[in-house]
Amino acid sequence: MAIYKTEKGWRADFSFKDGTGKYRKKSKRGFRTKKEAEAWIAEYSVSHSSPNLKKGSQLLFSDYFAEYTELRFGAGLKESSRESWISTKDHIVNVYFKGLTLDQITRNTYQTFLNHYSQGLRRASVVKRHQIIKQVIMQAFHDGLIQIDPTYGVTIPGSESKSAEEKFIQVDEFNKLIDYIESSEKLVKWNTSFMIYLVALSGLRAGEALALTRSDVNVDEHTITVSKTKQRSGVSTAPKTKSSMRTLVMPARFFENYQTFVSAKTKWNDRLELFDGRITSDQNNIWLKKVEKQLHFENIVSLHGLRHSHVSYLLSKGVDINYASKRLGHSNTMITQKVYAHLLREKQESEELKTLNILDKI
Template sequence: MASYKKISTGWQFRISYKKRDGTYGTKSGNNFRTKKAAEVAAHNLELELGKGLKLEAGKEPFVTYLKRWYRLYKESSLRYKTKASYNYSIDRATEFFGLTPIEDITEDDYQAFLVDFGTGKEVFKKPHAKETAAKIHTHLKSAFKKAVKQGIIIHNPAEDAKVVAGVAKKSEELKYLSLKDQELLRAVLTYKMRPNNPSRYICLLSLDTGLRISEVLGLTWDCVDFKNNMITVNKTWDYQNTKDFDKTKNPSSMRTIKVNALTLQRIVELKKYQEESNRQFKDLVFLTYQLLPPTDNAVNKTLKTYLKRAGIKTMITHHGLRHSHVSLLIHKGFDIQWISKRVGHENASTTINIYMHILDEMQQINDEKLELLAAEEFDNAKTMQNVLKLTDFVDSGKKIDPPQTPLNQRFKQV
């Protein structure tokens, strides 16, 4: 049976339960606005106890549980960069909660953690951006959710928490090449290409596909379908840390896309060169003399060289080639859902949010096109009036029946 008590902060319930060792313990819940709410919570807890709720496990420090949860349920499926992000979250939780038992962390405690991380006024010595705080919140909330499901705690203290930011997110300028500049770059990249400079081939392929740098570097020859002019992205190359293959950014990044046949004809040159010079490693498409893919710095230096050679003033990095490709597709009227799948976004909303500026430009262009179309349609209507000999009927304003022909019986006055 549960007992109830009115305290200064609301209603409290307390129940007793039998532990695995045969002894008895108690569990309480506090801060309920009404006695009814406390009764509902107590009843739910008693039901869970009947199913084997592991209340003793709630004595374990939250960070200990967090590390085990990460190791068992997350680590094996994550990319290197994502692993680093989770470890950052674990370190921050350790810094704030210390050895606090998981069952003792209340909603107020967790919200205080988010506030302090965002503002940096107490435990954390500097404020943080909302994006960073939101990522940590996502990780910890997921861990608490698992603890609830496992019967270790009653409710998730992070469920209704609000992320707090003390640093404004830096606005990133979306840099991309105009359609004319893309033509100029393609011209200089393809002039006297030499397979001993794979960075030029990377820039050309990226301009025509919008692949991320890690996706391009991770391409192997079995991913290139020369017969059907297709490329499959099923892995990446970690050029910063492991110098080896890695998972794609997300499941949606695994895709097969159509590629310009002329671009693939250039890529064939690399395959022939590798076979003739016996320079092959892990079946990679792009290799340097060191038998490793070029670094992102090497690709960016090459790109900068050829942008200058083409007389292009807009200086972009490799990622700007991805933006340029999407810009081209949007301006040519390709469906946004199709574009989203082509570049490996999780959904079309991501594409829309990133390229909103370009979409707004296209909105203005389409509005102008609509006005021209309307004017053209009225001109066509006037021409049709002449063909149907409706000039007097329209211009005189008199109610004169037009000459009845099989065609103009279906026309009304314009």
């Protein structure tokens, strides 16, 4: 078996014994990549009953994953999806599957990976990575490179997600957090705390807040326009969905503090981004959780949980769910109803009591 580069691509030579015991040689050239040549040899060896070669034994899973990823990118993927694939390749495939060929990934191997990777993670996070890896393995299975699907029937471990009630802070805690920031000029001027203040009053996604520029904030009209979102690569792209393109009205109290925040900044980047090109909300989450513990909040939530809390607050005050859904940038109200089902049930129970009281007085 030999694979080498020629002027017209890659060439593969495969030697084998025929039925009479004589050695034969099969060659093929013109492969675009070395991996294509390796795949051809693997397939040809199986068809000629070579006892020590299998289709998947010549291909490292990491190489196959990388090649499949490039094909996916070529077909067009959103920036956020590209980041998920790259992260899976760098932090999972190249770590947990390092040096393994396709045929060496058995169900036991794969389940062992899931058990180790899931330590300290939510099950939902493990599922996201599993779905990407499974997609590549299934492609190898359908290509005939492996004889079984090692992801079939595996158990996805990981801790359960928070209950719906645990994803929000209480109404009084919501007010306390806003008051805590507003009462300190230092916190109003600081990028980290002002962004938390912004999310609390707007319900923006973290990426949408990070991508905001001065031109997105209309002080005269008291609005913020959402037209982009920040990716971990540092690139600002179109928002998650078409409905995410929106203009939000903001309270007067926000703009009073916004003017203080803007006036305190002595340096801006070329795009005039409010938060100086920051690409993640990690620092915000660390500070927010620290403050929540300091203020003795019942639930400790992330910046995304603060977005949930924003809508929770609005719904508790009787704001219509259709408006709340548009403010969040959801593509339809069904998404909003699913996320905030427990709040809507509470509201329904409250409305039922009102109805009974009205009918009892007839």
